[in-house]
Amino acid sequence: MATRTTRSVGAITFSLVGFLFLVELTSGILQGFYVPLIPDLVDHLRIRDGDFNWFEAGGLLLSAIIVPVFSKLGDMHGHKRILLISTALTAGATWWLAVTADFWSFLAAWSLQSFYVVWLPLEVALIFDRGRRTGTAASQTRRAAGFLVVALEAGAIIGALGASAVLAAFGGDLMLTLFVPAVAVTLVFFAILFGVPESEPLPGRSLDLVGFGILTLGLIVITSGLVLLREDAGMMGLLGVVGLIAAGLAILVGFGFWVLRRPDPAIDLRVMRRPNMWPVLVTAGLFGISVLGAQAPLTTYAGTDPALGYGLGLSSGQRSIIIGVYLVAMITGALVFSAVSRRVAPRLSLIVATAVVALGYLLFLPFHLEAWQVITNMAIAGLGSGALVAALPAAAAAAAPRGQTGIAAGMTNTTKTIGGAFASAIFGVVLVAGVTGDETAAPLSGYLTVWAICGVGALVAMVLLFFVPKLAFADVEEDPALSPSA
Known part of the structure; x- marks a missing residue:
């Protein structure tokens, strides 16, 4: 009986990894698709080459905030549910990227597309939960994570090589070209919806909004200092960088004191x-x-x-x-x-x-x-x-x-x-x-x-x-x- 149960769970895990492979393949496509198109995007938005760094900064900032919040929500309400929500948000942002042509709208859409960064942590948690009953959760998760990274990097290669080919096939029409990753994310939403089983969340959890607010503020201040560090602003700029990073670190120290006093904190430092x-x-x-x-x-x-x-x-x-x-x-x-x-x-x-x-x-x-x-x-x-x-x-x-x-x-x-x-x-x-x-x-x-x-x-x-x-x-x-x- 034990062997039969193990095989059954193993078969489910294999199916789960197959669908999540598609998710990470799409994640890789998103990460690789836009890189060859950067010169075309700069012309499309009528901006300077250096202005594209703002998109990277916005994505990094939102990524640092999104991952802990959505990972905690997955532990509370089920990792599949939060994976679906993050995929829907990513799909909406990707469609927005395809139809917008001004700097600020593109910056907002580019930043919101960063919701895909939480996919891999949620997938790892899903796989670990499915293997927990067999006593092989850790080893199954390590093996599955390796295959997911294969999908991620393969998707990056496909995206990087395919973007220029798609642009040429559409006669240089950038909007039609940007529809391709939007369609891919939309399709993967349904792959998750129909192919991925839900995990078993632990009941009685709460979301520490104050803790996440303090964490978000600290990350924003530190990231602002890092963005300023990239600018050539002389001695006064350097003092501003040091001041912002020091203030951000002080806020994170305050975050530590806060969560250590909470029974169910935003991030359990213990x-x-x-x-x-x-x-x-x-x-x-x-x-x-x-x-x-x-x-x-x-x-x-x-x-x-x-x-x-x-x-x-x-x-x-x-x-x-x-x-x-x-x-x-x-x-x-x-x-x-x-x-x-x-x-x-x-x-x-x-x-x-x-x-x-x-x-x-x-x-x-x-x-x-x-x-x-x-x-x-x-x-x-x-x-x-x-x-x-x-x-x-x-x-x-x-x-x-x-x-x-x-x-x-x-x-x-x-x-x-x-x-x-x-x-x-x-x-x-x-x-x-x-x-x-x-x-x-x-x-x-x-x-x-x-x-x-x-x-x-x-x-x-x-x-x-x-x-x-x-x-x-x-x-x-x-x-x-x-x-x-x-």
Whole structure:
């Protein structure tokens, strides 16, 4: 009987992963589709190239706010229900992007489209909930998360390669081109509605609106400081940056005092400071430095004229190939992680993945003058990055108590986003600081600093993961008395 039950639940989980694969494939398409169209979007909106950074800033800010709130709502009301709501909001924003032609409307729609960032944490929580009864929730979630990351990166490749082809097929009509991702998100809404079973939320929960309000205010203030950091505003601007970031951190300290006094807080810091949780969250933040902050510097380095003594001088098409190699490496890393996740201790897999990321970026320091060296380094970093994208939310979900899997998985995404936002702002300053006169290319010292920060950040994460208990994230049979149906 036990075997039959396990197989039944396993079959349901396999079906669930199949439908969620489509969701992450669509998420990847959204992330890759607009990148080749940026010059066309700039012309369409009649803005400057630099103004497009405001869309990135708006998306990052809303992402940092959305994920913890919607992850907590998923724990309270069911992860499928919140996944449907976030998909509907993403679909509406994507349709809005296709029909708007002014800067502020596009900025609002672009920011609201960021609701897709909560999909992966909710999916991880759904999978973990389905496997909980079998005592194999942790291992099933790790395997499934690897396949979801494969879908995510494959979708990014499809989106990046398909956008230009679709634009050409529609004769350069940008509006018709932007209808394509809107249709994809709309279709995936129905895939979730009819193909994904609901999780079992823990009853008696409440939403700490005051706590989330304080958190939102702190993130807005810090992000405002990071946006200002990107601007060349002199000493007064620097003082404003320091003041805003300090004020934001002070607000977050106040948030900590607030939630520690609440019985059901916005984010349970008592859980987040456990020895099997805080190293994972810090690792996610440090990982955000490279996976979100280092991609633009790598792209600009690949296009830098080698007559300067560094850079590769690659065309946009050749740079796309290098990015494609990185994404394929991430897919490979996620597949390898999925394949070995049941044979290798979860903590060890995290340590190895961070070590591989560190190796890839530190290799840039001595080896960066030839295209094959850059491609090799990016492929190595991509292998570790693909594994970490899958491993971190799965590890957080396994470490969280009943009823907090969604918020735990979501916090890895939030800390990763914050780490990437900090890195993006700091890297922008580092790459501009050494530019003199009429020069436009960033100095080699700036690129070396970027790669060193990425590599050292990954090494620090690797060391911190040794503080995780050896048996953390392992499968644990659930106590039947804790079941809502008991």
